[in-house]
Amino acid sequence: MSCKTSSNSIVDIEKQKPYNKVPYLVARNVLKQDELEHVAGYNRHKDTPLETIQENFKKFQPKSVIFDLFPALKWIPEYPVQKNLVSDLVSGFTVAIMHIPQGMGYGLLAGVDPIVGLYMAFFPTLIYFLFGTSRHISMGTFAVISIMTSKIVATYSDPNYGNTNLNSTLDEAADNLPQYQYTPFQVATAVSMVCGFYQIIMCVLRLGILSSLLSEALVNGFTTAAAVHVFTSQLKDILGLKLPRHKGAFKVLLSLRDIFSNLPSANMYAIYISIICISFMFLMNEFVKPWVAKKCKFPIPTELMVVISFTFVSYMLNLGGSEYKVREVGKIPTGLPMPQMPPIELIKLVAVDSIAVCIVSYSVVMSMALIFAKKEYYEVRPNQELLALGLSNIFGSFFSCIPLSCSLSRSVIQYQAGGKTQLTSVFSASIILTVLLWLGPLFETLPRATLASIIIVALKGMFMQIKDLKRFLKEGILESAEWIGTFLTVIIIDIDVGLLAGVIISILALYIKGLKSYSSMLGQVPDTDIYVNLNTHKNAIQLPNIKIFRYSGSINFATCSSFKKALFDNIGVNHRLIRRASLCETQSEARGFNTDMHTLIIDLGSVAHIDMSGYRTFLEIRSEMKLIDVKVYLANASDCVYDSLTRATDLGHPSLECFSSVHDAVLFALKKLEN
Known part of the structure; x- marks a missing residue:
C-alpha cells in the first residue's frame, strides 16, 4: 500500500469529493x-520442543561446537606471526610490568597476601586465554573486586588462625566481627570457586544478556563510589596507621572516624614515602608519559620504578625496623602454590555474599570487552565469556586466587602498547612466572605505603567518572537517579547493598520507561x-x-x-x-x-x-x-x-x-x- 509519490506507484489514487464518498481507490480489494x-x-x-531438539540434532556439527567452546583453537592456527608477534610480545612485557605492583597492591587490598595478585596474573589468565573471546582485556586483579572480596574475607576469616603470612601484616580485627576458624586464603578462594560456579550456571542458562540490566549510569555510579571505598581503605597505609576493620553498614564513615581520631599517631616516614610516590607518579603520568607516548609505543613503567626504588631504599635503611617502624609487605613465598580445594562448609557460608562479586566481575569484563570489540570490529560472545570466567575462577580457586576480573587501566595500556590477540596474556604470564619462581622475595622490604600510593594513583580514572554525572543529569531524571542513588548507597551503606539498590533503581527505570x-x-x-x-x-x-x-x-x-x-x-x-x-x-x-x-x-x-x-x-x-x-x-x-x-x-x-x-x-x- 504505497502512496502516489511517482509515476511508478502501484496505487491508483483518484481524488474525489465530497469525503462521504471513497476518497482514494486502490488497485486491489480492501484487505482485513x-x-x-x-x-x-x-x-x-511453531515447532514443538521435541521437533526443535530433533532439528538442532540434525544441525549438530562436533567440529563447530569444539571451536565455539575453545575459541583459541580457531584463531591460533591462523595467527599471523610476522604481523602480530612483536606487538604481542611488547604488549605482554608491558602488562607484566604493571601486573607486579598492581597485583601486589590489589592482593593486599583483598585482605590476602600480596603474592596472590601475582598468582592472579598467571593461573586464571591462562584458562581465559583458552576460552575467552576478547583479544584486548587484561585479566587479573581489579580494585573493585578486591575491595568486595576483602569485605567477605573480613566477615568469615580469622587472621590469627592458621599459619598464613598475614599474621604480622593484617590490621587488628574489630570487636564486632564474628570469629570463624578459617584463614583469609580459604575465604578468598571459596569466593572465587562460588563465583565460578555461578558464572557457569549463568552460561548454561544463557543468561549473558543479564549484564544489560546494569546500565551505564549504574556501573558508572557504582565504580565511582567503590573507588571511594578503595581510597578509604588505603588511607591507613598512607598514614602508617594500624586500625580495626569494620564490616557492614557505614563502613566508610566508621573508617574515616577512626583515621581522623588516630591522626596524632600517624607514622611520618610512611607519609613522606606516600607523598614522594604519589607526586612522582602524578608528574610522570600527567606530563612525561604523554610526551614519551608521542615518540614510542612502549610506556614508561612508572609503578615498577617506584616499587624497585623504595624496595631498595627500605632494605638499605631498614625502614621496617624499630627506628622508622614503616610497615612492609613481609614474607613472599617463592614457587607455585600447591593445589588445594576450599572447605566445603565455607562454600556454603559465602554463597550469598559471592553473588554481587560474580555479577560485578562479569559486568566489568563485558563492558571493557565490548568497548575494544567495537573499536577493532570483532565479536565478543557474552555466554562464552561467562564460561571463560567461570572456568578461570574455579581453576584459580585451587591456587589461592581471588575472583577474576579485568583492570581498566591495564586493558587500556595493553591496547595502546599494540596488543593484538590473547597471546599477549600468555607472554605476560610467562614473565610473571619468572617473578613467582625466583624474584618474589626481593620485594619483601617494600613499604605498604608504596603499594597504597600506587592504588590511589590508579584510582584517578575512576574518580574522574564523577564528571559523567553532568551528562546523566542532561539525559533525564531516571538516569541521574540511578547514578546518584547507587553512588550514595554504596558510600553510606556498603558495596553489595549499593549494587542491589542500583539494580532495583535500574529495573524500576526500565519499568517506568516501558509504561511510558x-x-x-x-x-x-x-x-x-x-x-x-x-x-x-x-x-x-x-x-x-x-x-x-x-x-x-x-x-x-x-x-x-x-x-x-x-x-x-x-x-x-x-x-x-x-x-x-x-x-x-x-x-x-x-x-x-x-x-x-x-x-x-x-x-x-x-x-x-x-x-x-x-x-x-x-x-x-x-x-x-x-x-x-x-x-x-x-x-x-x-x-x-x-x-x-x-x-x-x-x-x-x-x-x-x-x-x-x-x-x-x-x-x-x-x-x-x-x-
Missing part, C-alpha cells in the same frame, strides 16, 4: 488482517494513503466522521487503564457517560452524548505487545462505543500482535475486525457508510 495473512502465506506454525506511552490522533496527508499526527503535521486532514487513534507502547494488564484513558481523551468522548450507559446496558444513558463520529480506528503499528487484559480492553471499548453508534476497527498489527489477537479468539473470545493498514480500514468504513 486475516485475508492479508492468507494472501501473504503467513505461517503461524505516546498517543496521538492521525490525519490524512492530502492525495495519499499516509496518516500522520494531526498535532505535528499542519497539512494533515481530519477525515469527517472517522477518527484514527495511534498508541505507542504495550497494552497489557499494567497499561490497560492508561491506554483507555488516552483513547477517550484524544477522541473527545466522556468515558464516564459511556461507562454508565454500558453498566445500565441501555443507550438511553448515552443520548446526551453528541458526536458526528461513526468510526473509530485504532492503529496498532506502534504496539509491541498485547496480552489477554489488553484484548478484553478492546472488547470493552467496542461495546461501549456501540452505545453511541460508533464502529471500532483495529489496523496495522504486527505479526506478534496479530498472533495475540488470533490466540484470544482461539480461546473463545469474540473476534475483532483488524485490517492490514489504516487506509484499508478507512476505505472499508467509508464503503459501509455509503451502503
Whole structure:
C-alpha cells in the first residue's frame, strides 16, 4: 500500500469529493488482517520442543561446537606471526610490568597476601586465554573486586588462625566481627570457586544478556563510589596507621572516624614515602608519559620504578625496623602454590555474599570487552565469556586466587602498547612466572605505603567518572537517579547493598520507561494513503466522521487503564457517560452524548505487545462505543500482535475486525457508510 509519490506507484489514487464518498481507490480489494495473512502465506506454525531438539540434532556439527567452546583453537592456527608477534610480545612485557605492583597492591587490598595478585596474573589468565573471546582485556586483579572480596574475607576469616603470612601484616580485627576458624586464603578462594560456579550456571542458562540490566549510569555510579571505598581503605597505609576493620553498614564513615581520631599517631616516614610516590607518579603520568607516548609505543613503567626504588631504599635503611617502624609487605613465598580445594562448609557460608562479586566481575569484563570489540570490529560472545570466567575462577580457586576480573587501566595500556590477540596474556604470564619462581622475595622490604600510593594513583580514572554525572543529569531524571542513588548507597551503606539498590533503581527505570506511552490522533496527508499526527503535521486532514487513534507502547494488564484513558481523551468522548450507559446496558444513558463520529480506528503499528487484559480492553471499548453508534476497527498489527489477537479468539473470545493498514480500514468504513 504505497502512496502516489511517482509515476511508478502501484496505487491508483483518484481524488474525489465530497469525503462521504471513497476518497482514494486502490488497485486491489480492501484487505482485513486475516485475508492479508492468507494472501501473504503467513505461517503461524511453531515447532514443538521435541521437533526443535530433533532439528538442532540434525544441525549438530562436533567440529563447530569444539571451536565455539575453545575459541583459541580457531584463531591460533591462523595467527599471523610476522604481523602480530612483536606487538604481542611488547604488549605482554608491558602488562607484566604493571601486573607486579598492581597485583601486589590489589592482593593486599583483598585482605590476602600480596603474592596472590601475582598468582592472579598467571593461573586464571591462562584458562581465559583458552576460552575467552576478547583479544584486548587484561585479566587479573581489579580494585573493585578486591575491595568486595576483602569485605567477605573480613566477615568469615580469622587472621590469627592458621599459619598464613598475614599474621604480622593484617590490621587488628574489630570487636564486632564474628570469629570463624578459617584463614583469609580459604575465604578468598571459596569466593572465587562460588563465583565460578555461578558464572557457569549463568552460561548454561544463557543468561549473558543479564549484564544489560546494569546500565551505564549504574556501573558508572557504582565504580565511582567503590573507588571511594578503595581510597578509604588505603588511607591507613598512607598514614602508617594500624586500625580495626569494620564490616557492614557505614563502613566508610566508621573508617574515616577512626583515621581522623588516630591522626596524632600517624607514622611520618610512611607519609613522606606516600607523598614522594604519589607526586612522582602524578608528574610522570600527567606530563612525561604523554610526551614519551608521542615518540614510542612502549610506556614508561612508572609503578615498577617506584616499587624497585623504595624496595631498595627500605632494605638499605631498614625502614621496617624499630627506628622508622614503616610497615612492609613481609614474607613472599617463592614457587607455585600447591593445589588445594576450599572447605566445603565455607562454600556454603559465602554463597550469598559471592553473588554481587560474580555479577560485578562479569559486568566489568563485558563492558571493557565490548568497548575494544567495537573499536577493532570483532565479536565478543557474552555466554562464552561467562564460561571463560567461570572456568578461570574455579581453576584459580585451587591456587589461592581471588575472583577474576579485568583492570581498566591495564586493558587500556595493553591496547595502546599494540596488543593484538590473547597471546599477549600468555607472554605476560610467562614473565610473571619468572617473578613467582625466583624474584618474589626481593620485594619483601617494600613499604605498604608504596603499594597504597600506587592504588590511589590508579584510582584517578575512576574518580574522574564523577564528571559523567553532568551528562546523566542532561539525559533525564531516571538516569541521574540511578547514578546518584547507587553512588550514595554504596558510600553510606556498603558495596553489595549499593549494587542491589542500583539494580532495583535500574529495573524500576526500565519499568517506568516501558509504561511510558505516546498517543496521538492521525490525519490524512492530502492525495495519499499516509496518516500522520494531526498535532505535528499542519497539512494533515481530519477525515469527517472517522477518527484514527495511534498508541505507542504495550497494552497489557499494567497499561490497560492508561491506554483507555488516552483513547477517550484524544477522541473527545466522556468515558464516564459511556461507562454508565454500558453498566445500565441501555443507550438511553448515552443520548446526551453528541458526536458526528461513526468510526473509530485504532492503529496498532506502534504496539509491541498485547496480552489477554489488553484484548478484553478492546472488547470493552467496542461495546461501549456501540452505545453511541460508533464502529471500532483495529489496523496495522504486527505479526506478534496479530498472533495475540488470533490466540484470544482461539480461546473463545469474540473476534475483532483488524485490517492490514489504516487506509484499508478507512476505505472499508467509508464503503459501509455509503451502503
